[in-house]
Amino acid sequence: MNSADDIKSVAVSGAGVMGHGIAEVYALNGYPVWMMDVNDELLRRGMGYIKSELKTLIDNGFTTEEEADKALKRISTTTSLKEAVEGREFVTEAVTEDLKLKRRIFSEMESYVSEDAILASNTSGLMITKIARGLKRPDRVIGTHFSVPPHIVPGVEIIRGKKTSDLTFKIAYDLIKKVGKVPFVVKKEIDGFLLNRLQLALNREAFYLVEKGVATPEDVDICLNSVLGFRWATVGPFRQIDSAGIDTAARVWKYLLPTLANYKKTPKMIIDKVAKGEYGMKTGKGIYEYPNIEEAYRKRDDGFLKTLKVMKTIWK
Ligand SMILES: NC(=O)c1ccc[n+]([C@@H]2O[C@H](COP(=O)([O-])OP(=O)(O)OC[C@H]3O[C@@H](n4cnc5c(N)ncnc54)[C@H](O)[C@@H]3O)[C@@H](O)[C@H]2O)c1
Structure with missing residues (x-):
């Protein structure tokens, strides 16, 4: 071949x-x-x-x-x-x-x-x-x-x-x-590759913020949907830092980095959900509740497909 x-x-x-x-x-x-x-x-x-x-x-x-x-x-x-x-x-x-x-x-x-x-x-x-x-x-x-x-x-x-x-x-x-x-x-293998490492780094902070009572899961989700997710569809972290100003970012990194979550173990919220068999959409309950599972997947996919339509016009 x-x-x-x-x-x-x-x-x-x-x-x-x-x-x-x-x-x-x-x-x-x-x-x-x-x-x-x-x-x-x-x-x-x-x-x-x-x-x-x-x-x-x-x-x-x-x-x-x-x-x-x-x-x-x-x-x-x-x-x-x-x-x-x-x-x-x-x-x-x-x-x-x-x-x-x-x-x-x-x-x-x-x-x-x-x-x-x-x-x-x-x-x-x-x-x-x-x-x-x-x-x-x-x-x-x-x-x-x-x-x-x-x-x-x-x-x-x-x-x-x-x-x-x-x-x-x-x-x-x-x-x-x-x-x-x-x-x-x-190019070079690493546990979790790119995607799951990046995703887990963010999810660790999201669960930390909710466990500390800083915000609800709903508001953390809205923050990501309306700001980071919105931006990331067009600019990744490297273009984002270029557009925001690396000098300003350096000031923020200096005081914020030491305060970020550094869990080495799975957060308690996740352990508890698994113990209760509340695995998410597939069981009808996870962080949120899904009384109609099929409808929940369909709604998710409808949202993704609407986004994909727009993304295709941006990437063309
Ligand atoms: N679920 C996700 O979000 C996701 C995302 C990306 C990658 N993955 C990876 O994709 C792979 C599959 O994950 P999934 O989520 O589809 O899991 P899943 O549990 O939904 O499906 C796995 C399937 O493999 C089948 N299986 C088990 N032993 C088998 C065998 N000997 N021969 C043939 N089939 C066998 C099971 O019967 C099951 O249907 C995993 O490596 C997972 O890490 C999962």
């Missing part, structure tokens, strides 16, 4: 929160997709999510009924990893975040795929080098880290392991662009 144009069909192992959405992205972009999970019930659930998400995409003008129908027909489901990956040029692993499990799946996948197929992981932050350790061809392993919900969020983090080849990197990068996503690159 010499370029992303040589990829004719793809597979996704794991049909959960991420796997089904990744399968949906590839199917919407014309690729026959094999989606695999451990039982039929999980595959049915994954297909159910895809159908309802396609409807939201149609309602928001992102696709047509005809295109959505074609995308659905491009997806085959199976509980056999061999059937899913054999003959595919590009495979994305999106199984549970567990290094041992991922290593087992990669070793199995390697035994079924052809010589030059590419094996990508959607891991949130496990080292690609560790996932590829012990494989015959670690050079063809890479991270393509989609964000939730994968069928909408544009950015995809591309992570090179120590042994990832330039060709694997180029093909994965080009493929992510071909399916309409926005790739950004982690």
Whole structure:
């Protein structure tokens, strides 16, 4: 395989929160997709999510009924990893975040795929080098880290392991662009890569402020939606500091930095929620309450799609 144009069909192992959405992205972009999970019930659930998400995409003008129908027909489901990956040029692993499990799946996948197929992981932050350790061809392993919900969020983090080849990197990068996503690159592996490190640094402070009684979760969310999130859609922290003035920023950093949250442990608020089984939208209650779960996801996606429409005009 010499370029992303040589990829004719793809597979996704794991049909959960991420796997089904990744399968949906590839199917919407014309690729026959094999989606695999451990039982039929999980595959049915994954297909159910895809159908309802396609409807939201149609309602928001992102696709047509005809295109959505074609995308659905491009997806085959199976509980056999061999059937899913054999003959595919590009495979994305999106199984549970567990290094041992991922290593087992990669070793199995390697035994079924052809010589030059590419094996990508959607891991949130496990080292690609560790996932590829012990494989015959670690050079063809890479991270393509989609964000939730994968069928909408544009950015995809591309992570090179120590042994990832330039060709694997180029093909994965080009493929992510071909399916309409926005790739950004982690040159040197680090736990959590870029996205989860940045997100956690901010979330740590957000939970600290609420635990200290400085503000409610609602007001912290409004602060981020209306100021930082709004700005970050066009300027990241580096352009932002340039536009605000580095001299002024230096004065603020000096007195503020020593006061910031520096939790080394998960905040109590999170521990308590997990103990109560209040996992968020998926259980109907987390920090907020969601009496109608399906409606909650749909409302979230409607909001994201409206933002995406505007973002596309800015990025063009
Ligand atoms: N949820 C997120 O926000 C998010 C975002 C980015 C990346 N990720 C990463 O994506 C991956 C999947 O996460 P998720 O949120 O979709 O989890 P999930 O629990 O929703 O789905 C994981 C799926 O993997 C399946 N699975 C487990 N063992 C398997 C096996 N041996 N073969 C095939 N399938 C198997 C499970 O049955 C399940 O359906 C993880 O590595 C996670 O860290 C998650």
